[in-house]
Amino acid sequence: MSTAETIAKNAHIASTILKTLSDSERSQALQEIHDGLKLHKSQIIEANQKDLTNAINNNLDGPLIKRLDLSKGDKFDSMLDGILEVKELEDPIGKITLARELDTNLNLYRVTCPVGVLLVIFESRPEVIANITALAIKSGNAAILKGGKESLETFKVMAQIVNEVIASKTKVPENSIQLISTREEVGALLDQDKFIDLVIPRGSNALVRNIKSNTKIPVMGHADGLCAAYIDDEADLKMACKLVVDAKTNYCAACNAVETLLINEHIAVTDIQTIFQSLFDAEVTLHITTELLDQLEQEFIAKNKKFITTATEEDFHTEFLSFDLAVKSVKDVESAMSHINLHSSKHTDLIITANETKANKFLNGIDSAGVYWNCSTRFADGFRYGFGTEVGISTNKIHARGPVGLEGLVCYQYQLKGTGQIVGDYGNGGRAYIHKDIDIRTLNQ
Template sequence: MSAAEEIAKLAKSAFEDSQLVASAERVNALHHIRKALESNKSQILAANREDLQAAQIEVDAGRMSESLLKRLDLDKSDKWDSMLQGISDVADLPDPTGIVSYAKELDDGLELYRVSCPIGVLLVIFEARPEVVVNIAALAIKSGNSAILKGGKESNKTTQLLSQAIATGLSQSSLPATYVQTIQTRAEVASLLALDQYIDLVIPRGSNSLVQNIQNNTRIPVMGHADGLCSVYLDESADVDKAVRVVLDSKTDYPSACNSTETLIVHESLLQSVWPIVGRALLDAGVRLLCDPPTLIALSSLAPQPLNLALAGPSTPSSYRTEHLALTLSVVALPSLPAAVRFINAHSSHHTDAIVAESQAAASAFCRGVDSAGTFVNASTRFADGFRYGFGTEVGISTGRIHARGPVGLEGLVIYKYMMRSTDAKGHVVGDFGAGGKRYKHKDIVAAAVPF
């Protein structure tokens, strides 16, 4: 048996064994994991600094982007504290398993329940951000799933110590120590993708190329988190102050995030009014603008020149399909709301898109017409986040169309099973129903939980 198969087999066994463990024990495990992380903070951050130093060499050599480097820093701002708080937030959320979503009495003494349950063994593959190890581990444990995690090689040292802390926490609970495992190499990933007898769902979190490569090399269902090609559309009814606030925040709050806006669409009627004010604010914030001819001309024709036009230049067709992950924004002018909707659906990654509009009709049409996981009105695309949605944290943002879409929290990590019970002295058989026999009652049962 290969090492990868042993890992997968242990994960499956851990999942199956955990199904008879009380949900309260999963919460207990999360508290122990948080304590283990707190106890090992200095060592973990020291490892993170080593990863950052190695990554800086790659950036200096032109082999890694600055945006990727920024994602590696676990000690930046409040990232460490947010990671720990995410564990506590997930622990405090309601148990997503055992919830009844359908209950019927089919016959006297014959009851049917649809009940939420874990998916099984998750294989989660992600790039750069080391805190994702903890985020996903917390969600997997709380939702009753076992997990195998593979982070990017650029964060190996950090990931190893985070994983050790998670294992320490698990060892102090009733859950198997192999409930959350990590792997380090692409060869292990390739082997695991063939083990559909053990692994139930693959969640790739990264670039389109990563997601597509995995989808093309496995029979296991894939829930993809791909590029974040988000956009903001300034409708002809847009308020200028809202436009400035929403566009600036969407682009500059954290440019390397997948929910940062990459494309600004301007209604043609705003070229001489709202757009120059928004453009000035972006340029003053150091944003490089890649403009189509109408938006570039509108900026260039302003007199006196108040803008740093050194940061404004022409776009190319590829600009609108590029996830810049930096202070760069592609800009295009379009004649109507329907044209904007068509443009977004043709160019976006179906992640999150926003409209700035005072017209309720325009806002409604935008939200219905744009085929993305999130459609916002007068709000920054940066709100597309599991923590901000109240999910505690997230596995990723699904841009697909399976059971989970958008930020994937606990509810995205459960499915359901049907449970049936007969209390009849003889039991129930299908032969008793039909022509000349019984008829199904299909009577609603009010039930918050399965009574058996």
């Protein structure tokens, strides 16, 4: 048996035990993991600093370094808070979503259950280890985690702590959370469709597309976070400035940061310049189409030339992950929708308008996982949605979509409970099915 097959098979065996633990046992495990990581914070940060030094020495991109830094602001504490948020969430396993009496004492139940074994592949973000571990254990799934080489030192230390805590202080079975470190192991695991139930890639477009091309296992994830904001001619100007600046600059390396700005062509040039100035003041470089540039006052352009460049068509297909924003004007809300549905990565898109009719048309017409009206695209996040944390963002249209929390990590099975009935008793003059729905409200109490 190959190493990959052993890893996958062990995860499968662990998953069959993990899902039988009570919610209190799984939740207590999360508390222990939280406490273990908190206790060893200095050790983790020290390892993270080694990764940051290596990243800088290897001239990695700025956005990648930002994602890697676990000591920035309250990032470490937020990671720990995410574990506790998941701990306090309602148990997603064993919920009855349908109950039907097929016949007397023959009752059918549709019950939520774990997906099984998750293979999660991510780049640069070391906090993903804590996020996925929490979500996997709470939802009764085993997980195999592969971090990027740029976060290897942090990855190794956190993995050791998590595994030691699980083994010594919880009822979670061995191999429920396994961590691998080489690309070769990933390639081999992608062939283990017998034991691995779902692959969740978190990283670049190239990473996701490569995984989708090299496995038979279902893949849940998004390739790009190409988010757009449309400012309508009935938008509140002050609100528009505030929202666009936040959506671009709050954390430009995030997949929910806005990358394209569409402006209604009927907005006055002075108002357009006010919007642009708010972005220039935040040190955002605008990639503006020639048609829109020609409308701006020459004095205004000269004053801000440091932050102005001429847009290319490629800019509207680009996830900058930096203080860059592609800008063009559009005729109306329908034109904005057309542009977004053609260029969007189907992540999260925004309309800013005071007109509810236009807003509803946009909300219903945009083919993305998240569609917003008058609020920043940066809200597209599992923590902000109250999911505790997220396993990732899915732009798929089946099973789970948008920020994926616990609900996205369970599926369901049908359980039929009888008293000795056989199919031969029914039909051809025999017994008839009742097919009477049972009220599930009391069953889930």
